[in-house]
Structures are given as structure tokens and as C-alpha cells.
Amino acid sequence: MIHFLIPDLLLLILPFLIVVSRIFSSKRSLIPWYVAFLGLITIFVLLNCITVGETQLFLSNWKVDRFGILMREFLVLAALMGISFSKDYFNHTSDFTPRMHQLSEFMGTVIMATFGGVVVISASDLLTFFIGLELATIPMYALTAWNKKDSEGSEAATKYILMGSVATAFELFGFSYLYGFSGSMHFTDIAASVLINPSSPLLWISVLFLLSGIGFKLTLFPFHTWAPDVYEGAPTPVTAILSVTSKAVAISFVTVLVFGPLNGVKEQMAPFLALLAGTTLFVGNLGALKQYKLRRFMAYSSISQAGYLLIALLGPYEFALSSIVYYLFIYAFSNFLTFFIFGVIERNRPETFDSLRGLSKESPILAVALVIALFSLAGIPPLAGFLGKFQLFYSAAQNHHYVLITFAILNNVLALYYYIQLIKSAWVEPADPTAYRLIVNLRQKVWIIILSVAILLGAILPFLNDNIFKIINY
Amino acid sequence: MNNLTTLSYFIFLLPLFSFLINGLFLKSSYRKTAGFISVILNGFAAFIAIYLSYVYFASGIAPGRMILWENNFLVFSSSLKASIGLLLDPLSAMMLVVITFISFVVNIYSIGYMKEDRSTTRFFSFLSLFTFSMLGLVVAPNLFQMFFFWELVGISSYLLIGFWYEKPGAVSASKQAFILTRFADSFFLLGIVLASYIIGSFDFFALNTLSLADFLDEINLGIISISKAQALFVSSILIFIGGWGKSAMFPMHIWLPNAMEGPTPVSSIIHSATMVVAGVYLVARLFPFFSLFSDTLSLIMTVGIFTALFAAVIACTQKDIKRILAFSTLSQLGYMMFALGSTSVLINGEMAINTLGYSASIFHIFTHAFFKCMLFLIAGSLIHAVHHNDLDSMGGLGKKMPWTYAAALIGCLAISGIPPFSGFFSKDEILIAALQGKHFIVFGLALLTSGLTAFYMFRFFFLAFHGNARSVHTAHVKESFSMTLPIVILAIPSFLGGYLFKKVFLKFFTPGYIPTSNVSESLHSANWVPFAAAIIALIGIFLAWVFYARPYANVKKALDETNRKTFYKWIYHKFYFDEIYYAFVRQFIFKGVAATIRFFEDYVVGGAVKGSVFIIKKAGELVREAQSGFAPFYIGTLIVGLLLWRFLGNLPV
Secondary structure, rough: OOHHHHHHHHHHHHHHHHHHHHOOOOOOOOOHHHHHHHHHHHHHHHHHHHOOOOOEOOOOOOOOOEEEEEHHHHHHHHHHHHHHHHHHHEEEEEOOOOOOOOOHHHHHEEEEHHHHHHHHHHHEEEHHHHHHHHHHHHHHHHHOOOOOOOHHHHHHHHHHHHHHHHHHHHHHHHHHHHHHHHHEEHHHHHHHHHHHOOOOHHHHHHHHHHHHHHHHOOOOOOOOHHHHHHHOOOOOOHHHHHHHHHHHHHHHHHHHHHOOHHHHHHHHHHHHHHHHHHHHHHHEEEEEEEEEEHHHHHHHHHHHHHHHHHHHHOHHHHHHHHHHHHHHHHHHHHHHHHHHHHHHOOOOOOOHHHHHHHHHHHHHHHHHHHHHHHHHOOOOOHHHHHHHHHHHHHHHHOOOOHHHHHHHHHHHHHHHHHHHHHHHHHOOOOOOOOOOOOOHHHHHHHHHHHHHHHHHHHHOOOOOHHHHHHHHHH | OHHHHHHHHHHHHHHHHHHHHHHOOOOOHHHHHHHHHHHHHHHHHHHHHHHHHHHHHHHOOOOOEEEEEEEEEEEEEOOOEEEEEEOOHHHHHHHHHHHHHHHEEEHHHHHHOOOOOOHHHHHHHHHHHHHHHHHHHHOOHHHHHHHHHHHHHHHHHHHHOOOOOOOOHHHHHHHHHHHHHHHHHHHHHHHHHHHHHHHHOOHHHHHHOOOOOHOOOEEEOOOOOOEEHHHHHHHHHOOOOOOHOOOOOOHHHHHHHHHHHHHHHHHHHHHHHHHHHHHHHHHOOOOOOOOOOOHHHHHHHHHHHHHHHHHHHOOOOOOHHHHHHHHHHHHHHHHHHHHHHHEEEOOEEEEEEEEHHHHHHHHHHHHHHHHHHHHHHHHHHHHHHHOOOOOOOOOOOOOOHHHHHHHHHHHHHHHOOOOOOHHHHHHHHHHHHHHHHOOOHHHHHHHHHHHHHHHHHHHHHHHOOOOOOOOOOHHHOOHHHHHHHHHHHHHHHHHHHHHHHHHHHHHOOOOOOOOOOOHHOOOOOOHHHHHHHHHHHHHHHHHHHHHHHHOOOOOOHHHOOOOHHHHHOOOOOOHHHHHHHHHHHHHHHHHHHHHHHHHHHHHHHHHHHHHHHHHHHHHHHHHHOOOOOHHHHHHHHHHHHHHHHHHOOOOOO
């Protein structure tokens, strides 16, 4: 029985279906949009129906395990939020010029990147692993440059692709050493060789290059330099997708690597991972301190969130995985909620903190949702972000990384400071009477309410978190 | 007890309903309805809480603990679960009564106080949110629930301090309070992670009944390996730091006086009677755990007594009446803290625990809540009447506001520790506990503080109510019913609370399981302490009278801070002795001691804060400047980063 492959296959077919439906429908038709939206929902439902049993293998290099199913659900949900957020950028405004064109191709590309993420999670040999990573990254380059007329977007894409290529080269180099060291492409064989010979220089050079290469995609210090420029230059929906999907793929890459082939040297890698996590979250927090542009601010905020995510990897298998999955869900909710709000604002205002002024008077729903999203990102109870962070820390505490946890918790205070700056702009400062009115359409309103409620209830109703823990553990 | 369980749900649900109805469903124009709903719901909650604790104390279960309900909330692993529940023991029963009762009274008061405000519904909904979270905090049977509500309390405090967000002062004060308490809470969180990892439970019961002998094996903390018992000691300090920040002990006290920017009812309930005692409550709740480590107790005592004295000295120099009360709150919190810390007694070289300090501290939470809440409400009435916070613009209000005047007199006598007012009984026990513990320096400082307390409270009293009016506003002042009623209600427990409840506190309020012996019987009783304390307080009151209320007292001169010439003129002046007094007070106490303390506060504490902010700002600039925008530089960082991690990454190559 290979029914566990059905969602993956559907996800692979979906981009083509969308593009084909575009060919057979009129230019303004909404059919491709519905195909994408309903298709993703179908896949999400199917994924939830899969009974989680033992790890399943297909053709020896396609693995479906419990973590994989949860991450698939996450990636599909992120894609769903991503295309819902993008939709407004393709709509015709009053002057009949949408800000972006070719919706169906855009959605196809997003879903292709999502499929790349699925490949990364399912891989059980180096080749599949690498293909998955590239499949998740290359569509992102294209998405960044989606607005061909926008020179900033092109500049961002150029930087992204140049640096991305170097990072890919690092990874390939790491893979080649790993292959040279173990003589096999398959994860189980590599894991076995790692256990036999854990201090081989070949292995450690490969670890260094692999982590540096993925450090680029996960925006770890000092490989994060592309992120603020690209996040600012890319179209806003692409920034949102980059900050969630791309980051999730990268962290699952590291997770698969650390708990898969490199499991034998996890203990020796821990100080290195801790160092990466600590510096990254500190640098991200420092960078965010005095920003006044919304998306640049979010770039730094997401850099520091990547540092927090990495902390979980220091814990034992079941704690690390469940806390990462839970945190990713909450992070995606909070991040997309913030971006939905920013999307409303930047529709006819400049993208700065000043545009938020007077938000509490003009649109209390947006202002309250912004507080929920930012307090969740800052990790304040009773919002779900706190629970996510608590689990990350608890996972690392299992292996006694108290120094790092102390550092991370203190950094939380710093993070609170800059998130409050944003809230201050929205709640305290008087409105600019010359600013354009905000327009919130129904889709945006529905998503903003759904995501706010999800963040509020994610911690208060603990079934989501309990389920993740149970699925990974039992 | 099933009935009680059902009832106990309502204690929480009623304030929560009030929050939800006012916050979500009520339009902001229904101002009167909002106040009405809040008062009714909180009133019922108070009634149920009083009934519940009456049944509890009368049933014979007290002082045993009982858990009325508990549900699983989060499962971290099969052995470690966080639950949410209601723990009823003497401590939580007392807090339930205090919180709901004060919340009820303050809600009544707010109807009058917030009458002219535009966003009354928002105010009442936040106030109910606060009550709800505070109740959740005090009944928590485990650390996790406590932390959860601890932060929720912090958020509601943040929302309420910044309630008038048009005022820049209020916004920056709310931000400062939030971030500073969060800073302390991050240590608290760390302590929770550490302790729960070692013990394998969040439960207070598990923490309070552990014995250190079971925790002798090593644990690796990342940099050093220490025994688990030592790690628990570290976690006890970390957990205490959480209370340190919340109860605004020195040097994390700076947020509390600034928090007075919020509406006065908020200052009265949150920043004097309930939220700020959460830190003391935390220590009391975990007292058997803390008492395992005599060093932690000493730290608690030192921090407490220092804050008590320090804040009392500053309070003598303030003119803003809310700030006087804020510093007085700090000083009283210091009292409660050091009482808990002074419980450790050395008997023949062995550590023992004197439970008197514990019950005295909790008794003081109880009495202080009523009289301090009342004093804040009085301050609110005065401010409402003269539209100004400063003593400069008051004076002579006693005749205009007779009820308030009487209540203020009761409050000031209570806080000064004059028998038979409530503060006398609790303060007196605290002093005895300190003396019995042979902490003589602490005892002396506490006596001094008690004198200072009487001085500054009566300075406030005389300057506000006696003498001649110093402001035109005082001409047409009158008392409004909804603002005076709560003050009168609170005056009753402020007057009688100590006398009536002393026996209850001494009988039931013992910390429960204590690893070392309870030694209060074997210590000599100190019958002279109450007299000494009362005499010192009377001296303080007398001095205040001499300076500020004696016939012919030169109040104007006493209030004037700018007039320096008095020091040079004093020999030639007619009121020879007056001038000595004023000169002494101004030049020595005000200009000398207080200035030194203020200098310390501004430059050392403030300097440390400013210094770290400066460093972080510079580092932030560095990060931003590295973001030059040049692609070749960026690619360079990839290579440099790789090399950097090669050498710093602790790789075994």
C-alpha cells in the first residue's frame, strides 16, 4: 500500500493543474485561484486523514514518518496562507493596474517550492536531499524577481541568487565530503559510518560546510546579510512566503541532518549549534532595534526567530521535534498575521512605522490583531508564542544548555523592546490626517480574525500542542 | 465539597465575564452600564470568595491544603504535566478575599473617578481582566500556571498604566514597567525551567516537600557541573528574582513610582494592594522550598530591609502625593520581604526556621492591602478635588472633606503602627520576628523605618488636610458619594482588621511542611517591642506635627525647596529653633542624606541601565552598518563566516 504517497503526488501535480486551468480559462477567470485554493485544502485534509503509523519507505529513498507528516501539514498550510495573502496583489485596483501579474504562475511557483520542502523532509539519501533543497530554493529566486519592472526587486533577486549559489556550492562541497567519508549516499549507511569514526576530519569539514550552507537559508549569523535587503526588495507576499516557507524548509533540513545521518555526533555538534543559535538571535535582535521600515524590521525579527528555532535542536529527539513543529506553526500564524496587517497598510501608504500611526482609532481590529501577533512573536503569555518558546527552552534544558537558555531569555526582553515600539506607533501616536484611508477586504478580515484566534487559542486550548507531542512520541 | 467547587469557578468566571462583556460587546457610549456590570459581577465574586474562605476556615480542614479542581493543561512528557487548577489553603483563601473585596471597592470608586473619561468601558474591562488574572495567580497549584497568570497580570498592568495613552509620561512609564518586570521574569522563567527539570514537576507541593538529601548527584549546567541541590539553590535565587522585580525591590523599584502615571484606582488596586505583593506572595507560597537555603533567605532579608529604609527616606522628600504613597508602598513591601527572610534562626550553630516571620509577613499583606488601598483612594479623591498632585496646592481640606479626613487619619495611624489600628499588629509581629531571629541590625533599621513611616505619612496628612488652603481649587471642594463610600468601607478593616484577625493569622498561617524545626516557642518573647515601636512612631508623628501643623509652623518654608538662604540667615532669624529644625531637615536630611540617595538612584542605578542601553545601541548600529548593500561584501561574509566558525565553532577537527 502506498496510499501515504497520495498527498505528495497531488502536491506535485497541483502546480501543473493550475497552469493548465489558466490556459483553458479566460484571462480574468478565477478558476486557477480556486483550483489552487481548494487543491491545497484537499491536500491538507488528506494529510490529516493519514493514519500515522510506523515510518514508511518508498523506493528506499522516499521516507514518510510522523515528523514528515506534520511538516507536510505545516508547509501546505503555509502555502495556503501565502497564496491567500498574495491574491490581493493581483487584483485590479481602481486604476486597473494590479501590482503583480500572472497569478496562476505565481501560485504554481509557490506550490513548487512547497513541494521542494516536502522532498527535503522525505529524503533519505543525499541526492534526494539536495534536489529537494534546490527545488525549494530556486522558485524563491524567481518569486523575488516577480515584478519585472521593479528595479529593487531585481536587485534583491540578484543578490539572493548570487549568495544562494555560493551557499549551494558550500552544501555540495559538504555533501561530497560526506560521501567521501562514508562511501555511501544513503542516510543509514552514513549514520553507521559516523558512529564508527566520529572524529574524522572529513566528517567535520563536511559538517562545517553543510551548516554554513544551510546557515544562509536559515539566515544564521554571519550568513544573514542577504535577508534584510531581499526581504525589503521582494514583493511583500514573497517576503511573507520567504520568511515562513523558506525558513521552515531550512530548519527541517537541519533537523533531518542532525537527527538522521549525523545523529552519532550530535553531542559534539551541540556547542557549535548553540553558538550559531546564540549569535543569530542576538544579531537579529540588535538589527531590529532601530528600524523604521516595516519589512526590514520583520527581516531582523525573523533572523532572531531562526536563532530561537535552532535552540530546540539541542534537546533530545522527541522534545526537539515536537517543539520545532509547534513553534513553526505559531511562528507562521504570527508572521502571516503581521504581514496581512502590513499588506493592508502598504496598499496605499509608505512602508514605514509612521504609516501605522493612529491605527487604533482607524481600525481597532487591525490594531488589536497587531498586538496579538507581536506579543506572540515576543513570547508573552498567554499567547501561543510563549508556549512555543517555553518548549524550545525546555527541550534545550533536557541537555543542560542553561547558558544559552539564559542568553536567549534575556534577549527576549530586548525583543520585547522593539516589538513595543511598533505597538506604540499603532496605539499611541496620533494619526496622520493626510494619510490615505485603509481598506480591508473580506478575505483579509477573515484571515486576520482566524489567525488572531489561532494565536489566542493555541496556548489556551492545548490540544494542538498535545497532539503534536503525541504524534511525535507514540 | 462539590458545592464549593462549583461556586469556586464563579470567582474567576465573574470577573472574566465582566472583562468580556465590557471589552467585546459593550459600546463605548454605555459608560454607566459598564460600571454597573463591573460592580455587580465583582461584588458577587467577592461575596463568593468570602463565603468560600469562611467555609474553608470553619470546616476544620484549615490549615490543610485542598485542591478544589485541577485539569490537565499541557503535557510535556509522560511524567511532567502542567495543570490548571484551584489550590485552597490559608494563603490563597486570604488572597482571594483581599483581591475580590478590594476589586469590588475599587470598581465602585472608579464609577465616580472615571466619570468624565471617554473610555470608561475600556477601563472597566481592563480592571476586570486584571482581577481575573490576579485570582488565577494566587490560586495556582503549580509554577507553570502561576507564571502564566503572572505575565497576564503584567500585561493588564501595562495596559492600565498606559491607559491615558495621550500622555507621553504614561506611555513611557507603562513601557518601563513592562520591560523591567519582564526582565526580572526572564530569570523567573529560567528558574522554573531549571527547577522543573531537576524535580520533574511544576507542582508547589512537590517543591515544598522535597528534601535536599535526594538531590546529591551531579548535574551539568552547561559551563559547570554542580550537585542538583546546588542547582536547586540557584533556581531558588532565580525564582526569587521574579518576585524581586514584581514587588519592585531595590534596584528594580524604579518602575513603581513612575507607574503612578496611571489612573489612581489602578495605582490603588494594582500598584499597592495586590499585584506588587505578588512577589511577596511568591516567596510565601514557595516558603518551605526557600527555607531549605539559608543564603536565599538572607538575600531576601537584605533586599527587603534595604528597600524598606531606602524608600522611606525618599518618601520624606516627595511632594506628589501619589509618589509619597508609591514610595511608602515600596517601603512596606520591603517590610514584608524582610519578614520572610528573617525567619532563619541560628540555634547552636544550626539553622532553624521561626515561623512567626512567615505569618507576620502574610498578616502584613492583609492589613496593608486595606489601608494602602484606602490611602490611594483618598489621594485620588484629593487629586480629583484640587486637580493637582502636589501638596503645594492642597492644605485645609480637612473641613471640606470630613469623611475622607477621618478615613485618612485612620489610614495614617494604621500605617504608622499606632495601636489599636490594624498596621500596629502586623508590624509589631514583624519586628518581634526580626528580633527573635537575632537580626539586630535589621531590627534597628526596621524600627527607624517605622519612625520615618510615621513622619512622612503625617507630613502628607497635615499638609493636605490641615493649615490654610494653598490653592484656589480648594474653595469649592465637596465629597462625592461613589468615591467616599469605598473609602469609608475600607476604613473599617483598616481600623479593626488587625485586632480581629490576629488570632486567625497566628493559628492558621504556618508555612506547612518545614524541613527544620519550628522554634518560635523556644525564643524569648519580647514584650517591650510593641511599646518601642509605638513610641518611635509617635515621635515621628510629633516631628511631623512640629514641622507642618504646629500653630505658627511655617508651612510655606517647609515646603519650599528652592529657598537656600535660610541656612545663612538662621542665626538672625526670629524663630531661632524653627530655623534649626528647618535647617537640619533641609540641609542635612533633605539635601544631605536624601540627595545622596537620589544621586545614587539617578547615577548608579540609572547609570547602569543607561550604560547597558548605550552598549546595546552601539552594537545595533554596528549590525546595521554592516548591512552595506554591496553584494561582493555579502559574499565575503559567507567565506569569512565559514572561517570564523571553523575556529570558534568548537569543532573537533
